[in-house]
Amino acid sequence: MIPISSLLNEEEYSPAVASAPSLQNMAQQALTNSEGESPVNTQNDVEVTSGSPQRSVELQSDTRAGDPSQYEEEDADREGEDTSAPRTEVALKKKKRSKGGKGKNKPTGFEEYYVDAPITPEESKEEEDLYSPSRTFVERIETCIQRYKARRKFDSERKDIFDKWMSYGGIITGPKAFGGGLDANTLDSKDAEEIATLTATDYVGGDKYRVGQEGSAFVVDFEAVVKAFLASRVPLNFDFHTLKMNQACVAIIRNFLNYLIYHNVCPEFNDQIYAARHICERADKELFATKEASSRLPGPFNAACSTLFGGYYKNLYSGDQDWAEELGEIAGSIGMSNRLASKIAQAGFGAYGTREICEAANQGKLRVIKSTRLGFEISELIYADDETRQYYQEHVPTQMSGTFQVLGKIKAKPWVNPDEPEDDRSDSGGEEGEITQLDREFELWIEEDLLDLCFVGMKIEAEVKQFNCGVLYFDSVSAVRPSFFESIPNEMLIGWVEPTEMKQSEAERIEQANEPAMEVEDD
Numbered sequence: 001m002i003p004i005s006s007l008l009n010e011e012e013y014s015p016a017v018a019s020a021p022s023l024q025n026m027a028q029q030a031l032t033n034s035e036g037e038s039p040v041n042t043q044n045d046v047e048v049t050s051g052s053p054q055r056s057v058e059l060q061s062d063t064r065a066g067d068p069s070q071y072e073e074e075d076a077d078r079e080g081e082d083t084s085a086p087r088t089e090v091a092l093k094k095k096k097r098s099k100g101g102k103g104k105n106k107p108t109g110f111e112e113y114y115v116d117a118p119i120t121p122e123e124s125k126e127e128e129d130l131y132s133p134s135r136t137f138v139e140r141i142e143t144c145i146q147r148y149k150a151r152r153k154f155d156s157e158r159k160d161i162f163d164k165w166m167s168y169g170g171i172i173t174g175p176k177a178f179g180g181g182l183d184a185n186t187l188d189s190k191d192a193e194e195i196a197t198l199t200a201t202d203y204v205g206g207d208k209y210r211v212g213q214e215g216s217a218f219v220v221d222f223e224a225v226v227k228a229f230l231a232s233r234v235p236l237n238f239d240f241h242t243l244k245m246n247q248a249c250v251a252i253i254r255n256f257l258n259y260l261i262y263h264n265v266c267p268e269f270n271d272q273i274y275a276a277r278h279i280c281e282r283a284d285k286e287l288f289a290t291k292e293a294s295s296r297l298p299g300p301f302n303a304a305c306s307t308l309f310g311g312y313y314k315n316l317y318s319g320d321q322d323w324a325e326e327l328g329e330i331a332g333s334i335g336m337s338n339r340l341a342s343k344i345a346q347a348g349f350g351a352y353g354t355r356e357i358c359e360a361a362n363q364g365k366l367r368v369i370k371s372t373r374l375g376f377e378i379s380e381l382i383y384a385d386d387e388t389r390q391y392y393q394e395h396v397p398t399q400m401s402g403t404f405q406v407l408g409k410i411k412a413k414p415w416v417n418p419d420e421p422e423d424d425r426s427d428s429g430g431e432e433g434e435i436t437q438l439d440r441e442f443e444l445w446i447e448e449d450l451l452d453l454c455f456v457g458m459k460i461e462a463e464v465k466q467f468n469c470g471v472l473y474f475d476s477v478s479a480v481r482p483s484f485f486e487s488i489p490n491e492m493l494i495g496w497v498e499p500t501e502m503k504q505s506e507a508e509r510i511e512q513a514n515e516p517a518m519e520v521e522d523d
Contacts (some may be wrong), residue, residue: 106153107153108152108153108154108155109151109152109153109255110152110153110158110248110251110252110255114255116151116259116262116263119263127263127264130143130147131143131144131263131264131265131266133268136209136213137211137220137266137269138204138208138209138210138211140265140266141171141204141265141266142202142203142204144259144260144263144265145166145171145202146202148256148259149162149202152255158252161238161249161252162252162256164229164233164237165225165229165252165253166202168225168228168229168233168490168494169225169229169490170204170205170208170211170218170490171202171203171204172202172203172204172205173201173202220266220269220272221272221488222257222269222272222273222275222276223272223275223276223279224486224488225276225488225490226253226257226276226279226280227276227279227484227485227486228486228487228488228490228491229253230250230253230279230280230283230287230482230484231481231482231484231485231486232485232487232491234249234287235287235290235291240287240288240291242288243288246284246287246288246291247284247288250280250283250284250287251280253276253280254277254280257273257276257277257280258277260273261273261274279484282482282483282484283482283484285455286455286458286482286483286484287482289453289454289455289458290458290480290481290482291480292453293450293453293454293458293480294477294479294480296450296453297446297450297460297462297474297477297480298446298462298473298474298475298476298477299405299446299447299450300336300344300404300405300447301344301345301348301407301445301446301447301473302444302445302446302473302474302475303335303336303341304336304340304341304342304344304345304348305341305345305465305473305475306473306475306476307335307336307338307341308338308341308342308345309366309367309368309465309467310368311368311463311465311475311476312463312475312476313335313336313475313476315335316334316335317334317335317336317337317338343404344404345361346361346362347392347395347396347404347407348407348445349361349471350391350395351384351388351391351392351406351407352388352407352409352445353469353471356469357469357471360468360469365468366467366468366469367467367468368465368466368467368468369466369467369468370465370466371463371464371465371466371475372463372464373461373462373463373464373478374414374461374462374464375414375415375416375417375420375459375460375461375462376412376413376414376415376442376459376460376462376464377412377413377414377415377457377458377459377460377483378410378411378412378454378455378456378457378458378459378460379411379412379413379441379456380410380411380456381408381409381410381451381454381455381456382408382409382410382411383408383448383451384406384407384408384448388406388407389406392404392406405447405448405449406447406448407445407446407447407448408445408446408447408448408451409443409444409445409446410443410444410446410451410454411441411442411443412441412442412443412444412460413440413441413442415459417459417461417479417487418487419487419491442472443472444464444472444473444474445471445473455483456483457482457483457484458480458481458482458483459480459481459482459483459485460474460477460479460480460481461477461478461479461480461481462474462475462476462477462478463475463476463478
């Protein structure tokens, strides 16, 4: 093929028609008439100028490969066409961009360092009116919740957490009862604020509408509600398997509290809101630690004592049974064998026990004399000293170092769960006495890897037992709670449904059903 530049003069070169001469040359070589004449002279018809770009398009169709006789008839038909009329150029269609990712990268408002944008003077003036002290607290908090939800991007999980928190705090989540739809007349006669109020899905019920005012049966307490919700409801309602998931839950509550302060919604309660934010900071660390601790306590040493002295873990181990081979590792994963329990208990008594305690343990003279179920609060964490670590290195075989964890200590003081009823000990008895006087600080032994999960203020409910040598251990654990645990009356209102007036016919039917059947006296 001849290079294009050799067919053009520099003066006639135009980028728009640079490829036309080469196409013309190719067409002259390809086109022949049916009688075998010399190539058709199309010089006049295919003169390439800037005014006739349509001929270059025609020539492109003549560059077909194959036998020329197959398309001579088609070319003959083309000679009769009128090529003088200009053709309309067809523009290439632009590809439409997909809208599927629109908004995906927009912030949700729940990012760790997210801050609300500065408000304009007009917005500031509007909020001064919306959150004016002349309005009741109920009016302000309803407006705030509505505007907050409009400025955040909620997914289903965040919405579930936020709605449950609102409901726990006395906010009704859902359309207002008997609200009906909004017709055209209503929309025309109401302004934007009034329409938003009518369509709000989060509002305060009529029985709480005077909250914050004198004579109301309810009080506003942001700190108490946050404490109780995070400590009691979150562990029951949400199963968070990672620390990140736990912190994401707390972040939703902190985010709303920040919004209250930033927009000055209820400045009379700012002290409570700041205190509630501090609780969120503690919850970031404590909630997941309590979840992990509750699944791992009481630890190998306490479980070993329970196995050997008739506690909760006695006879749980089935790995030494003949039928256990069919279950494989499952049979040996629950509890521990008496042999292993004896070694773990002896190592613990040797590390922290006195000479008399060690002799009693070696001679099999230890026995449980007291037992009681109680709650206690950790007041101090004590890790093993160098002497204790040296003891484990010398007396624990290397191949069992993974099983025998170094013991530490916790100091605890009695704590009473306000949700639990008082124990009636008037007729208490049994083979074992009860530890009725635990009004002093006492000591328990647990492994150091469990100490890493504990913290000062952690509250534990467990079955605590005492040996005849004075050593205490906790046999089983029923609950582990964070340091800020608090119980409020809102717990009693969960699932509460406002009673409605019974219809007269229904009342009569129930009354008739409860009437005793008439007895017929014998003659």
